[in-house]
Structures are given as structure tokens and as C-alpha cells.
Amino acid sequence: MPHVIDFQAPTSDVRIYGNHLKHHKTVGELAMGKAKKEVKKERVINVAIVGANGVGKSRWAGTFHGTYPGYYNQWSDHRSLPRQSVEVDGEVWHVEMHDLVLKPLWEAERDISIEYWDSMLTQVHGVILLYDITDRKSYDSVTKADYPTILSFRERPPLDERSVPEANPMDEELRLGRFRRFGGLLVGNKHDLVKERPLKREVSKSLAQEWASMHGMKHFEGNTFEQKWLISIVRDLIGQIMKAELRDKEDLEQRDRYEAALKPDETSATHKPNGLNRLSTLSRSFLKMRNALPRVPLKNKETAPVAQPIEEKSQWSMFLSSNQPPAATN
Ligand SMILES: Nc1nc2c(ncn2[C@@H]2O[C@H](COP(=O)(O)OP(=O)(O)OP(=O)(O)O)[C@@H](O)[C@H]2O)c(=O)[nH]1
Structure with missing residues (x-):
């Protein structure tokens, strides 16, 4: 999986959908007249802007891309979407903004193309x-319906695996593309409008x-008039994306370590899990220590003390066993 930390060299063309979305490339720009090669890291990312109609x-998206009030229609041709470059810590992020209304999804309209939404x-x-x-309705729908809908898509197995139940849900595609x-x-x-009329x-x-x-998440309030402000918001979002990918990377590394520990060791005749073999150094030194201790002979059955049964007494016995009152002490 590509990570922000680990930028890769360019491999193929950058297409719109699929895992290659996360494609990173490194470009070198030889500054004219300078001997030193200046390398800038670049990456294309997709951002969905989600909300009710009319928000x-x-x-x-149009103001962010600098195309508003020109024609902006994401349905016409995804490939012609403009990219807005945002620089964060010296790295260039080319952002494609997709404007999405998820209502047909959570209302389960019949004629929607699930493949489109899935990808x-x-x-x-x-x-x-x-x-x-x-x-208020637009706030309720984005927080109570849109957000859970996105999560539900991120958490379920890919469409092709849903029809093949025996497919390993942890295969490479899933490791990289899902979860x-x-x-x-969250942006208000x-x-x-409220500046003029707070009510x-x-x-x-x-x-x-x-x-x-x-x-x-972070929360912001503003309007769509100034491109500069929208770019600063997206810069913040890129920070969140970086954090999210770092956490994913840590998860994958942890799982790789765990899986490696469970893999059978080919060099050993007995197929002990690697984890046990790693532990064996520790257990060998423990055995050495134990063997070095003075040996205490085990008591045989006859000489071993026999456990005496504890006399069962009622919890009130101390009061009932004798009718004599305790002797007075002078
Ligand atoms: N006052 C004000 N109006 C805005 C702002 N942003 C958008 N609008 C207006 O709100 C209306 C709806 O804007 P759109 O961008 O078409 O909203 P949308 O969410 O894409 O709507 P759908 O395409 O129906 O899903 C338009 O008249 C915009 O000019 C803003 O920040 N302030």
C-alpha cells in the first residue's frame, strides 16, 4: 500500500478509479543553471464532498478548483475533472474534488449503480x-445518514468477494484497498448568511x-466565496489523510509481524510456529538457570505431609459450642 511517508517512483499512468488512485510519483526538476537536483514529491488524491442538495x-468544488461560476458537472466526465494543487510541507498534492449526494444510496433507490458508489x-x-x-435538516442528514453510509461501504468486502464466500477476506486487494x-x-x-442575520x-x-x-474530525464554518480559504481547509484535510494512512500503515505492520510469528518454520523438522522458535532462546536460558539451581530431592509419598482435613464448623459454632458465657477477666 502506498503511504505518504514512503513515496514511490512513477510506474504507470494515473487513472481515475482503483487502487492506482493512491499512486505516488516522484519528479525531479533540474533547476536551470544549478548543479543540484531539486526533487518534489507529488501525489494525486481524491476527495469527496458530501451533503444534501443545496448545501x-x-x-x-468549483471555487476550490477555480472553475466557478463556470460549468462544473462531475457526472459528465470524471476524467476531465480538474486538479487543484495544494502544497503541504514541500510536497505537492493534486486534489480532485468529487461532489456527491448520497441520498439515493441510503434511500436505496432502485436504479442506482452500486458499482459506481462502491468504487x-x-x-x-x-x-x-x-x-x-x-x-438543520442538512446537518442531520450528513451526520446521521451520509457518514454511516460511507462507513458501511468502507467496511464491507469488495463486490466480487461478496459473491465468492470462500475468498480470503484478508487478501492483498483487501489489505490495500479496503478498511x-x-x-x-465537518464543514458548516x-x-x-448568519453573519448578517444571526437568527x-x-x-x-x-x-x-x-x-x-x-x-x-475537525470542524469549520465558512462560505464558498474565497478559494484561498477552501484551499486552507483542504490542506487541513490532507493532514488528516496523512494521519489516517500512518495509522493504517502501523496496523499493517503489526499484522505482518503477527502473521510472521505464526508462519511454520521451514528449517525446523517439527513445524513449530516461528514465534515459539523465537521464544526458544529465552526458554533455553531459563532451562539453563533452572538446571544450575541446587537440586532438592522430591519427597516420596510416605514422607510427604498429608493434608489434614479442615474440621467443618458452622459459622455460628463459636457461639453455639458452649453454653458457658466467657469467663470474666479481672
Ligand atoms: N450565501 C451563500 N450561498 C451559497 C454558498 N455556497 C453556495 N451557495 C448557494 O447555494 C445554492 C446551492 O449551491 P450548490 O453549489 O448548487 O449546492 P449543491 O450542494 O451542489 O446542490 P445540488 O447540486 O442540488 O446537490 C446556490 O444558489 C449557491 O450559490 C455560501 O457559502 N453562501
Whole structure:
């Protein structure tokens, strides 16, 4: 699995969907007149902007990509989506923003293409949960329906494995593509409206902040007017993506160590798990120590003390065994 820490050399073309989404490439730019080669790390990532109709997703994506108020329609051709470059710590991240309405999914509409959603929701690196702060329903739907829907797609096995029950659920594809953590942000849009008329606010900031921190996310409020601000939000999201991938990497390494410990050792005649062989050094030194101790002969059966049965007494016996009152002490 590609990780942020471990950038790979370019291999193939960067297509839109599939694991190659996470493709990293390294480009070297030979600065004119300079002997030193300046290397910049680049990466293409996909971000989903999710929310109810009318919260401002298209405008958010359009302003972020610098195409608003031009035509922006993600349904027409995914391959023509623009990429916005965001620099974080000297690394360039080319971000593709996909504006998604998940309502047809959680309402289980019949004519939706599950393959599309499956590839989309399992492959995105980051998610912006967008709501309109003047519309409580939009907040409820993004937190109570959209977010759980995304999680449900990330957690289930790939479509092709669902039809093959005996497939190993932990194969390479699954290790890399599924169960991946993602970066997430909760963003309240149309803040300009409450600035002018505070009574229009339907979602309190503290409520949204609390929800976000409960789900390990950051929360922001703003509007879609300024590209600079939207880029700064995405920069934050990239930070979350990096953290998520680091945690995934740690999980995989831990699981690899665990699996390696359980693998049979080919050099040994008896197929002891590697873990036991590793332990054997420890157990050998323990045996050495034990053998070095002075030997105490074991008592045979006759000389060994015989355990005496404990006389069973009622818990009240101390009061009942004698009718004599305790002798007075002078
Ligand atoms: N006041 C204000 N209006 C906004 C803001 N962002 C978007 N809008 C307006 O909200 C309306 C809906 O915006 P869209 O970007 O089409 O919303 P959407 O979420 O893509 O809606 P659907 O395409 O129906 O899913 C438009 O009239 C936008 O101009 C904002 O930050 N402030």
C-alpha cells in the first residue's frame, strides 16, 4: 500500500478509479543553471464532498478548483475533472474534488449503480461532510445518514468477494484497498448568511464541534466565496489523510509481524510456529538457570505431609459450642 511517508517512483499512468488512485510519483526538476537536483514529491488524491442538495457542494468544488461560476458537472466526465494543487510541507498534492449526494444510496433507490458508489466511496482518501448552517435538516442528514453510509461501504468486502464466500477476506486487494481509514472534516457552509442575520442559524457551532471531535474530525464554518480559504481547509484535510494512512500503515505492520510469528518454520523438522522458535532462546536460558539451581530431592509419598482435613464448623459454632458465657477477666 502506498503511504505518504514512503513515496514511490512513477510506474504507470494515473487513472481515475482503483487502487492506482493512491499512486505516488516522484519528479525531479533540474533547476536551470544549478548543479543540484531539486526533487518534489507529488501525489494525486481524491476527495469527496458530501451533503444534501443545496448545501453548496458544487460551488465549493468549483471555487476550490477555480472553475466557478463556470460549468462544473462531475457526472459528465470524471476524467476531465480538474486538479487543484495544494502544497503541504514541500510536497505537492493534486486534489480532485468529487461532489456527491448520497441520498439515493441510503434511500436505496432502485436504479442506482452500486458499482459506481462502491468504487467511489471505498477509494476516496478524504471526505468533506458539508452542511448548511441555516438548515438543520442538512446537518442531520450528513451526520446521521451520509457518514454511516460511507462507513458501511468502507467496511464491507469488495463486490466480487461478496459473491465468492470462500475468498480470503484478508487478501492483498483487501489489505490495500479496503478498511482504509480516511481523512474527514465537518464543514458548516453559508456562514455569511448568519453573519448578517444571526437568527437564521439552525445548527449551533458547539453541537457540530462536539460531533466532529467525537468522530475524530475537525470542524469549520465558512462560505464558498474565497478559494484561498477552501484551499486552507483542504490542506487541513490532507493532514488528516496523512494521519489516517500512518495509522493504517502501523496496523499493517503489526499484522505482518503477527502473521510472521505464526508462519511454520521451514528449517525446523517439527513445524513449530516461528514465534515459539523465537521464544526458544529465552526458554533455553531459563532451562539453563533452572538446571544450575541446587537440586532438592522430591519427597516420596510416605514422607510427604498429608493434608489434614479442615474440621467443618458452622459459622455460628463459636457461639453455639458452649453454653458457658466467657469467663470474666479481672
Ligand atoms: N450565501 C451563500 N450561498 C451559497 C454558498 N455556497 C453556495 N451557495 C448557494 O447555494 C445554492 C446551492 O449551491 P450548490 O453549489 O448548487 O449546492 P449543491 O450542494 O451542489 O446542490 P445540488 O447540486 O442540488 O446537490 C446556490 O444558489 C449557491 O450559490 C455560501 O457559502 N453562501
